[in-house]
Amino acid sequence: MNLIHSSPIVLVTLRESTFAALMSLRSDDETLDAVAARCADLARRTSAAAKAPTPALAPISPAEPNLPVVETVSTWPAATRGNHIVSVLDMPVGADSYGALLRNVVDAIHDLDPSVIERLSEMKARTRRYVARERERVHGGRSNLPALKTSSGWWVSANIGERDLVRSLKALCRASGLRYGKDIRFPA
Numbered sequence: 001m002n003l004i005h006s007s008p009i010v011l012v013t014l015r016e017s018t019f020a021a022l023m024s025l026r027s028d029d030e031t032l033d034a035v036a037a038r039c040a041d042l043a044r045r046t047s048a049a050a051k052a053p054t055p056a057l058a059p060i061s062p063a064e065p066n067l068p069v070v071e072t073v074s075t076w077p078a079a080t081r082g083n084h085i086v087s088v089l090d091m092p093v094g095a096d097s098y099g100a101l102l103r104n105v106v107d108a109i110h111d112l113d114p115s116v117i118e119r120l121s122e123m124k125a126r127t128r129r130y131v132a133r134e135r136e137r138v139h140g141g142r143s144n145l146p147a148l149k150t151s152s153g154w155w156v157s158a159n160i161g162e163r164d165l166v167r168s169l170k171a172l173c174r175a176s177g178l179r180y181g182k183d184i185r186f187p188a
Helices: 018-026 032-051 098-112 112-123 162-176
Strands: 084-088 090-094 147-149 155-157
Touching: 018 032, 018 155, 032 162, 084 098, 098 147, 098 155, 098 162, 112 162
Parallel strands: none
Antiparallel strands: 084 090, 147 155
């Protein structure tokens, strides 16, 4: 009997936490092969981004002159730039401030599974949201506080410290089913 396979099958041993992380990233009809391909594609894009300079964020339109804008301008790659690094599923995500780091982590998770960020947007800390679609909702109507826009279209606070970042990463883990300290680590 001659068996023909469209691609070779490789058996690998995975830690239970890795398998759980892959399952949590899976949408309803998606196979684990598709999840692995999506993760591999993200790793390729992250690697490509590490070779190219990171563009500056676009400023808020001139129609909103009274809103503070925080721009991150750097020639360092997004994956390794700055003093602060978070490990997201063993991929480094870095930035030069905690707000920019949260922005980059949100983009990394959004690339893997946009529904996680939707769930995170429904959660909030004491007075602010972790992420929001509208800039004004991040700080509960306080438009005088700075915010950063992610490349995936979400807004996060630029006005956070280390404890706020850790609180946000733990909320992100609750929204995604990932484990803080294992799947998402800070400091990396």
